[in-house]
Amino acid sequence: xxxxxxxxxxxxxxxxxxxxxxxxxxxxxxxxxxxxxxxxxxxxxxxxxxxxxxxxxxxxxxxxxxxxxxxxxxxxxxxxxxxxxxxxxxxxxxxxxxxxxxxxxxxxxxxxxxxxxxxxxxxxxxxxxxxxxxxxxxxxxxxxxxxxxxxxxxxxxxxxxxxxxxxxxxxxxxxxxxxxxxxxxxxxxxxxxxxxxxxxxxxxxxxxxxxxxxxxxxxxxxxxxxxxxxxxxxxxxxxxxxxxxxxxxxxxxxxxxxxxxxxxxxxxxxxxxxxxxx
Amino acid sequence: xxxxxxxxxxxxxxxxxxxxxxxxxxxxxxxxxxxxxxxxxxxxxxxxxxxxxxxxxxxxxxxxxxxxxxxxxxxxxxxxxxxxxxxxxxxxxxxxxxxxxxxxxxxxxxxxxxxxxxxxxxxxxxxxxxxxxxxxxxxxxxxxxxxxxxxxxxxxxxxxxxxxxxxxxxxxxxxxxxxxxxxxxxxxxxxxxxxxxxxxxxxxxxxxxxxxxxxxxxxxxxxxxxxxxxxxxxxxxxxxxxxxxxxxxxxxxxxxxxxxxxxxxxxxxxxxxxxxxx
Numbered sequence: 001x002x003x004x005x006x007x008x009x010x011x012x013x014x015x016x017x018x019x020x021x022x023x024x025x026x027x028x029x030x031x032x033x034x035x036x037x038x039x040x041x042x043x044x045x046x047x048x049x050x051x052x053x054x055x056x057x058x059x060x061x062x063x064x065x066x067x068x069x070x071x072x073x074x075x076x077x078x079x080x081x082x083x084x085x086x087x088x089x090x091x092x093x094x095x096x097x098x099x100x101x102x103x104x105x106x107x108x109x110x111x112x113x114x115x116x117x118x119x120x121x122x123x124x125x126x127x128x129x130x131x132x133x134x135x136x137x138x139x140x141x142x143x144x145x146x147x148x149x150x151x152x153x154x155x156x157x158x159x160x161x162x163x164x165x166x167x168x169x170x171x172x173x174x175x176x177x178x179x180x181x182x183x184x185x186x187x188x189x190x191x192x193x194x195x196x197x198x199x200x201x202x203x204x205x206x207x208x209x210x211x212x213x214x215x216x217x218x219x220x221x222x223x224x225x226x227x228x229x230x231x232x233x234x235x236x237x238x239x240x241x242x243x244x245x246x247x248x249x250x251x252x253x254x255x256x257x258x259x260x261x262x263x264x265x266x267x268x269x270x271x272x273x274x275x276x277x278x
Numbered sequence: 279x280x281x282x283x284x285x286x287x288x289x290x291x292x293x294x295x296x297x298x299x300x301x302x303x304x305x306x307x308x309x310x311x312x313x314x315x316x317x318x319x320x321x322x323x324x325x326x327x328x329x330x331x332x333x334x335x336x337x338x339x340x341x342x343x344x345x346x347x348x349x350x351x352x353x354x355x356x357x358x359x360x361x362x363x364x365x366x367x368x369x370x371x372x373x374x375x376x377x378x379x380x381x382x383x384x385x386x387x388x389x390x391x392x393x394x395x396x397x398x399x400x401x402x403x404x405x406x407x408x409x410x411x412x413x414x415x416x417x418x419x420x421x422x423x424x425x426x427x428x429x430x431x432x433x434x435x436x437x438x439x440x441x442x443x444x445x446x447x448x449x450x451x452x453x454x455x456x457x458x459x460x461x462x463x464x465x466x467x468x469x470x471x472x473x474x475x476x477x478x479x480x481x482x483x484x485x486x487x488x489x490x491x492x493x494x495x496x497x498x499x500x501x502x503x504x505x506x507x508x509x510x511x512x513x514x515x516x517x518x519x520x521x522x523x524x525x526x527x528x529x530x531x532x533x534x535x536x537x538x539x540x541x542x543x544x545x546x547x548x549x550x551x552x553x554x555x556x
Contacts, residue, residue: 186538187546193539218539222546223553224531231535234512241312253502257509260464261471261496268465268500 001174003138003210003243005061006111012060012091014178014243015209019259019270022058023093023114024049024250027084029068036068039076044083051084055148057249059272062088063104063116065095073255085110091141093245098180101126105191106135114138116175117180118167120145120159129170138176139167139259140212143199148180151189153198156181162202178210178243179203183232185220193218197228204240211241215251230254237263253278279453281488281521282418283339283369284389288339289370291490291520294457298533299491301371301392301490302337303361304328307346313354314346317354318471322361324408329362330341335527336552340366341394342383343350343373345452351379356386371523378406384413392416395458396445398423407448418446418453418490420476427460429467431476434459456488457481461510463498469497471510482518489519493529495538508532516540531556 003014013072014021027050029036038046051062064084067158068074073096081092094105095116102115117140132139139243141163143149143156150156160179181199184192196218200211200242218232219225233244233251235259252274281292292299307314311457316324329340342362344354349373359370360538372383373394380393389416395418396406410417421427421434426535428434438457445455460472474496496509496510510528511522515536522529530552536547 023297151438190538190544190546191541194541197539223550224535227531227536228535228549230508231532232539234509235516235536235539238516240412240515253505256507257502257506258513260468260506261475261510261513263469263472266468271506 001210002112003175003178005111005114005138006042007085007089007091009089009112010162012090016121016210016240016242017264017266018242019247020237020241020255021060022248023061023063023243023245024054024057024248025063025214025216025245026054026247027062027080027274028065028095029071030065034149039066039068040070042208044080044259047080047083047222048087052087054248055088055090058083060091061091061101061114061243062093063093063245065116067096067098073098077101077105078191081105081109084235096256102128102131106131106137109135112137114140114178116140117142120162122146125166129167130178132167132172133170138178139172140180141167143179143182143203148196149184151191151195153195153202156199157197157202159200160199160207160209162205164209168236174209178212179207180212180214180245182211183218185222186218186228187221193235200239200241201235210243212243212245214242214245216247226250234258279486279488280391281317281453281456283416283551285363285367285369286388287367288369292552294488294518294520294522295373295542297537297548298528299338299479299535300336300530301339301341301521301523302332302335303341303494303523304332304397304491304525305340306343306373309348317344318348319520320354323366325358325361326365330365332526333366333368336530337368337526339369339392341371341373342522343394345374345376351376352382355379355383359383359387364440377409380406380409384409384415386469390410390415392418392456394418395420395443398440400424403441403444407445407450408447410450410454411448416456416457417450418456420444420458421460427462429469429473431473431480434473434477435480435484438477438485438487442485442487448524452487456490458490458492458523460490461493461496463500464496465499466538471513473530475513478517478519488521490521490523491519492523494525504528508542508547512536
């Protein structure tokens, strides 16, 4: 399965045959007080700075999320897209739970972006899928629905099936649907890692779609989070995740190591080059 | 499959249901000039020091190898076993290509050790298997034979089958055979990691035996070896390795992270405790 995304000048190909694609997570005010304050003031300097730093660290795609209390996303998301586009040329992942904000950003975006996200929830499906179809984008589908995030692989995979079926029925090709099997804190529930990994395996085997993962929830509340995230990312990539959403500077080394081991880095060229640049 | 090893006072259980067992690799003169010189002088102080340091770092078993030019292993291996036993109480892995040295060490060992190693080579099988049987030990079988280390999973797994068949025919129970699927430098051959991982999967599925791995060869000649070894260890553990031979101080953190993700560390107790001790 091949998902193609683009900016004005760059195309990114997501496929199991290619090296892992990294989606940079850092333009997101969740848990970042300075960014929240800047966004509330309409100041996008920090967004530009994070965009540049993440691409320099090796991000292939950037997630752009400006959702915070007191922020008018319908106005600010397209402005943030513009600000990011001023400094970097990678494809973007437009990230909002507000469909009107997504559409206002889609109107200014040049190329084929990713939308983050739709879920199995009815109100999300009916609002977001028409945007995906109209603007010919790709979309991330989260394996959660009106009842929350199921705690077993079968029910979580069933939501992935529902999203794919609804999207295909709307005329969206399967290659433009990227599933996020979701990770919860393994500190709160020791089975959380296994449930995610098994869901990834099922969804890959049953639907063949490309898979993202916001991997860092797994380590919430535990020490040495980067170590645990690293082990989880390797596990997830082996299971089938090929475009995780990560803190690129922290996660790229272990991801390049995993790609090398899995035979996706000829002559270890990317691994060695990244080491030289560190 | 359950392999039980013991010292005078401790038993170690190797099983897929249990946390990963770490075999400490550092009592081995290969590439260690200071240790070579000490062993040539019959000085075992460094061996004692390495034994203590590895157990303090979390080793469950220690490999003991004193093979170097100018060393009489038949005399020195039992002395080294005694020296290690003076300072730590974990089970040992007696490591020598010299069957007479193995037997002289077996005579002084109290408990059930691991022998490292037999291969598919005829002269090794006929010399080592009788020792395993006579002293009721467990043994590591390396997937190489008279023609070397095959570069494909099928032929490598075939050697594992041969070792298991020959051992069982000698009256050695399968649970006392631990297979090492071997890793070669991924810098020299980009497929090296995949061949090892696929062999591990095949051997686990077809024979059900416990699996060790000397994982650090994978990174030979490449930068940031610990990073690559870490990613490879996670991959190998997922594939089925449950008692790798490692530099414990370096490898234990990522192995504990992998165990936690795989549901083998209830309430994250081992992961958190190890972090506190670092």
